[in-house]
Amino acid sequence: MPLDPDAKRAQFEATALPLLKGLYNAALRLTGELEDAGDLVQETYLRAYRTFDNFVPGTNCKAWLFTILYSVLVNQRKKERRAALALPTDDLEQRYYEGAVATGDLLADAAPPMPDERWGPEVDRAVRLLPEGLQAAVLLVDVEQLSYEEAAAALDWPIGTLRSRLFRARKQLFVALQPYAREVGYLKSPPRPR
Amino acid sequence: MTSHPSGEEIQDLLDGRLTSARRGEIAAHVADCTPCRREFAALSWARQAAAQLPAHEPPPDLRAQVARALDREARRTLAARSLRPFAWAMGLAAAGAVAIFLLARRGPADLPAAVARAYAAYQTAALRLDTATADGSALEAFFARNGIAFPTRVFDLDMMGYHLVGGRTQALGGRPSALFVYQAASGRTLICQMYEGTLAQLPAGGEEREHNAITFRVYRSGALTLVFWREGALVCVLASDAPTEEVIQLAYAKAVKA
Numbered sequence: 001m002p003l004d005p006d007a008k009r010a011q012f013e014a015t016a017l018p019l020l021k022g023l024y025n026a027a028l029r030l031t032g033e034l035e036d037a038g039d040l041v042q043e044t045y046l047r048a049y050r051t052f053d054n055f056v057p058g059t060n061c062k063a064w065l066f067t068i069l070y071s072v073l074v075n076q077r078k079k080e081r082r083a084a085l086a087l088p089t090d091d092l093e094q095r096y097y098e099g100a101v102a103t104g105d106l107l108a109d110a111a112p113p114m115p116d117e118r119w120g121p122e123v124d125r126a127v128r129l130l131p132e133g134l135q136a137a138v139l140l141v142d143v144e145q146l147s148y149e150e151a152a153a154a155l156d157w158p159i160g161t162l163r164s165r166l167f168r169a170r171k172q173l174f175v176a177l178q179p180y181a182r183e184v185g186y187l188k189s190p191p192r193p194r
Numbered sequence: 195m196t197s198h199p200s201g202e203e204i205q206d207l208l209d210g211r212l213t214s215a216r217r218g219e220i221a222a223h224v225a226d227c228t229p230c231r232r233e234f235a236a237l238s239w240a241r242q243a244a245a246q247l248p249a250h251e252p253p254p255d256l257r258a259q260v261a262r263a264l265d266r267e268a269r270r271t272l273a274a275r276s277l278r279p280f281a282w283a284m285g286l287a288a289a290g291a292v293a294i295f296l297l298a299r300r301g302p303a304d305l306p307a308a309v310a311r312a313y314a315a316y317q318t319a320a321l322r323l324d325t326a327t328a329d330g331s332a333l334e335a336f337f338a339r340n341g342i343a344f345p346t347r348v349f350d351l352d353m354m355g356y357h358l359v360g361g362r363t364q365a366l367g368g369r370p371s372a373l374f375v376y377q378a379a380s381g382r383t384l385i386c387q388m389y390e391g392t393l394a395q396l397p398a399g400g401e402e403r404e405h406n407a408i409t410f411r412v413y414r415s416g417a418l419t420l421v422f423w424r425e426g427a428l429v430c431v432l433a434s435d436a437p438t439e440e441v442i443q444l445a446y447a448k449a450v451k452a
Contacts, residue, residue: 013320034253170241
């Protein structure tokens with residue numbers, strides 16, 4: 001049964017609007033433009049409001065909103081294909097495994113990277129440079145902390161696709177962040193062989 | 195286990211997505227195998243780095259833009275509902291029917307209940323203000339800029355001990371309303387809403403009072419008192435969990451005969 005308009009608005013504002021910041025940040029990374037991000041968030045909320053009667057209270061509203069956001073984005077992108085900024089596969093694999101092998105033992109004992117004033121923008125840049133599919137996987141799972149199942153449903157991908165894209169995204173992030181991380185000591189250079 | 199697990203299985207170990215049997219098997223391998231241990235560490239490092247992605251603050255007016263889009267949507271929906279019976283009547287006319295159908299109007303929404311919900315939502319921080327200001331004129335200008343087509347009159351209640359906190363635009367019964375909030379030193383909240391309408395749209399059951407030739411309709415919802423009155427084309431309502439007579443006296447003090 002459709003909700004009374006006032007009840008619907010009050011419930012929507014209480015449930016969906018507090019998630020605006022996370023939605024905006026994801027939109028900002030996916031579109032790369034402040035204005036586009038605002039438009040995408042507004043369109044997402046509008047569509048969510050129209051279909052709010054279908055939202056099941058108690059389920060993850062954030063995952064539901066990301067489903068809508070990504071659907072709006074994909075439809076927009078069908079009109080204007082965006083060039084993906086992917087590293088060539090062979091190059092990525094080589095740089096990842098070289099980096100991982102060279103630093104792995106030290107990583108195991110290393111403290112997690114601690115943010116400083118340059119680290120945040122470096123991570124931001126690395127995430128923005130991920131190809132769209134990989135970026136969405138990392139944004140939903142690692143940043144927004146959705147489960148694989150929720151993220152796969154939001155992106156309309158099979159779980160296996162999400163898993164492999166997430167794997168690839170993390171590898172690419174590792175490769176992209178290595179130079180700065182090494183420079184500031186978040187990753188240590190391997191010891192020289194005696 | 196002699197062969198190496200795939201990178202994705204190592205990621206499954208990291209993300210806790212393996213069955214307990216498989217988890218034990220792969221964890222044991224990773225612990226003993228330097229390349230796999232390094233891959234696990236690299237993936238873990240990348241996952242932690244992604245989680246440190248800085249959050250940007252949305253533009254300050256984005257929330258208000260979304261609210262305005264929702265207001266437009268609410269008005270569009272209301273108009274569509276009103277036109278639906280009209281379209282049906284036109285269909286009958288085209289079929290040769292001679293009966294005259296009037297444009298059907300949507301039944302009255304329970305406006306006191308809607309105001310009470312807004313009050314409760316504000317109290318639980320589920321309803322947030324679009325703008326925070328103690329300046330009544332600035333708030334009136336804000337409403338004019340943000341989709342409130344009628345002139346608003348933000349009351350000065352400082353003399354009564356209620357200080358203006360801010361306001362927002364708020365759909366009420368499918369129409370735009372100006373909502374503003376006052377706070378007393380005691381922490382008690384008073385909400386005022388103004389919208390275009392008449393007292394006839396209010397449900398039966400309210401207590402009717404007259405003061406200075408103005409009609410007031412008083413409703414109670416739990417501890418909340420809601421006092422409605424009309425000023426020209428507008429209806430004003432004060433809502434608070436202050437004692438009923440105090441809320442009524444505030445309304446008497448601020449209502450003007452239009």
